Amino acid sequence: xxxxxxxxxxxxxxxxxxxxxxxxxxxxxxxxxxxxxxxxxxxxxxxxxxxxxxxxxxxxxxxxxxxxxxxxxxxxxxxxxxxxxxxxxxxxxxxxxxxxxxxxxxxxxxxxxxxx
Amino acid sequence: xxxxxxxxxxxxxxxxxxxxxxxxxxxxxxxxxxxxxxxxxxxxxxxxxxxxxxxxxxxxxxxxxxxxxxxxxxxxxxxxxxxxxxxxxxxxxxxxxxxxxxxxxxxxxxxxxx
Numbered sequence: 001x002x003x004x005x006x007x008x009x010x011x012x013x014x015x016x017x018x019x020x021x022x023x024x025x026x027x028x029x030x031x032x033x034x035x036x037x038x039x040x041x042x043x044x045x046x047x048x049x050x051x052x053x054x055x056x057x058x059x060x061x062x063x064x065x066x067x068x069x070x071x072x073x074x075x076x077x078x079x080x081x082x083x084x085x086x087x088x089x090x091x092x093x094x095x096x097x098x099x100x101x102x103x104x105x106x107x108x109x110x111x112x113x114x115x116x
Numbered sequence: 117x118x119x120x121x122x123x124x125x126x127x128x129x130x131x132x133x134x135x136x137x138x139x140x141x142x143x144x145x146x147x148x149x150x151x152x153x154x155x156x157x158x159x160x161x162x163x164x165x166x167x168x169x170x171x172x173x174x175x176x177x178x179x180x181x182x183x184x185x186x187x188x189x190x191x192x193x194x195x196x197x198x199x200x201x202x203x204x205x206x207x208x209x210x211x212x213x214x215x216x217x218x219x220x221x222x223x224x225x226x227x228x229x230x
Contacts, residue, residue, distance in 0.1 A: 004159075006159070032216075034217070034218070041225075042222075042223070043206065043220045043221065043222045043223050044160075044206070044220045046217060046218070049217060091157070093159055093160070095160075095218070097216070103216075104150065104162060104165055105218060106162075107152070107159040107160040107161075108159050109158055109159040110157065110158060110159045112157060
């Protein structure tokens with residue numbers, strides 16, 4: 001089956017620094033990638049949708065200048081949390097879809113971000 | 117607009133007994149529905165999906181779900197629970213236009229008792 005690799009799985013950073021999370025589709029080309037945030041014991045909240053070669057579409061309430069998303073190729077999307085604060089600590093998950101049409105998405109294993 | 121409601125936030129069953137996780141959906145069009153499982157601090161794994169083919173969908177690890185349009189339900193079942201089934205389960209509906217986003221239910225935490 002299709003595999004999505006997310007890196008790193010865990011990261012600790014200091015307040016004020018930036019951290020980059022990578023999401024790669026290993027054996028397929030992902031025209032669309034999604035970034036989610038998950039708070040403890042809660043569901044996934046969609047942050048943004050990115051299509052290869054175009055700007056990401058952010059959900060309402062998500063600061064696009066804080067959460068920079070780049071989808072430079074058909075196999076890689078990155079999420080950069082800029083000027084991180086402790087409240088940005090969370091579990092971030094990406095998913096990737098092969099086509100823009102209604103097919104299933106494949107999820108990465110998630111990144112646990114802790115800002116100290 | 118599409119939405120899903122997972123009726124139980126927590127379900128406890130004994131090992132070897134049936135599992136029922138309930139999900140109701142709302143959709144103006146024929147929906148695509150999914151069940152995913154998440155183990156602690158892990159990503160999501162697809163259990164099964166319904167995309168307007170057979171209404172009884174069989175998935176991995178012995179799980180299955182039945183799409184019932186008249187009841188707008190897509191409940192997940194398994195005849196016999198295993199300890200390894202303990203996890204968080206999400207019912208998901210995909211939007212039918214635009215970027216085909218996933219809309220997640222709030223999740224059901226399944227606990228399996230020995």
